Amino acid sequence: MKIFSRLADLLKANVNDLIDRAEDPEKMVKQIIIDMEEQLQKAVQGLGTVMASVRQVEKQLKKAQEESKLWEGRAKETLNSSKEDLAKKAIRNKLEADEDVKQYEEIHEGISNQLSILRGQVDILKEKLVEARTRQSMLIARDKVAEARKEVSNALGGLDSSGAFAKMDKMERKVAEKEAQADAAYEISGMETREDDPFEEMENKKAVDDELARLKEQLSKE
Numbered sequence: 001m002k003i004f005s006r007l008a009d010l011l012k013a014n015v016n017d018l019i020d021r022a023e024d025p026e027k028m029v030k031q032i033i034i035d036m037e038e039q040l041q042k043a044v045q046g047l048g049t050v051m052a053s054v055r056q057v058e059k060q061l062k063k064a065q066e067e068s069k070l071w072e073g074r075a076k077e078t079l080n081s082s083k084e085d086l087a088k089k090a091i092r093n094k095l096e097a098d099e100d101v102k103q104y105e106e107i108h109e110g111i112s113n114q115l116s117i118l119r120g121q122v123d124i125l126k127e128k129l130v131e132a133r134t135r136q137s138m139l140i141a142r143d144k145v146a147e148a149r150k151e152v153s154n155a156l157g158g159l160d161s162s163g164a165f166a167k168m169d170k171m172e173r174k175v176a177e178k179e180a181q182a183d184a185a186y187e188i189s190g191m192e193t194r195e196d197d198p199f200e201e202m203e204n205k206k207a208v209d210d211e212l213a214r215l216k217e218q219l220s221k222e
Contacts (some may be wrong), residue, residue, distance in 0.1 A: 025143045029136045036129050043122045050115045057111060061104035067097035 071094035078087040 026140050029139050033129070033132055033136055036125070036132055040122070040125050040129055043118070043125055047115070047118050047122055050111060050118055054108065054111050054115055057104055057108045061101065061108055064097050064100035064104055068094050068101055071097055 071090045075087045075090035075094060078084070078090060
């Protein structure tokens, strides 16, 4: 049936190939699900139409069977009443009804077979849709992981290729150079810290003691 032509294409499609060609695998997989859902809806609608046709044929078949029984009963009644001409007319009507019964039976058999096939196809589509939804979740998850890995790899590759550490080494050398310049400037300014000279300290103390002794001696003479 025509409504299954696209379904056949979808069922035969290789999802992995589609993902490889898609710019956005997540959108592509979602679109596949949407297409399959639409096909399922059409298939269910077609199934409903065929089921309605079967019920209609069954009603017509039942009506033809009732007509056949009705005319057969009338034929018997007229024969019992010795009305052969009316009996023949009733028999002709019965034969026409029998022909209708035969045709409706053939139609009913054909449509019933189509209905059975259609139900099988709908069941297959439902199963495939469940499978596709399961694969959708897995494929989207795998795609996100792959994308994350790709971004991390690109980041690492960009870091090496840009020479980030080489730039940091260069900055470190510049800072060290500035530190050396600052130290030199401080030394030149004469403000550097001087360590105490123990010999100078001894000489200063002796000078103080000598001066103190001189003053004492001077005072004692006065």
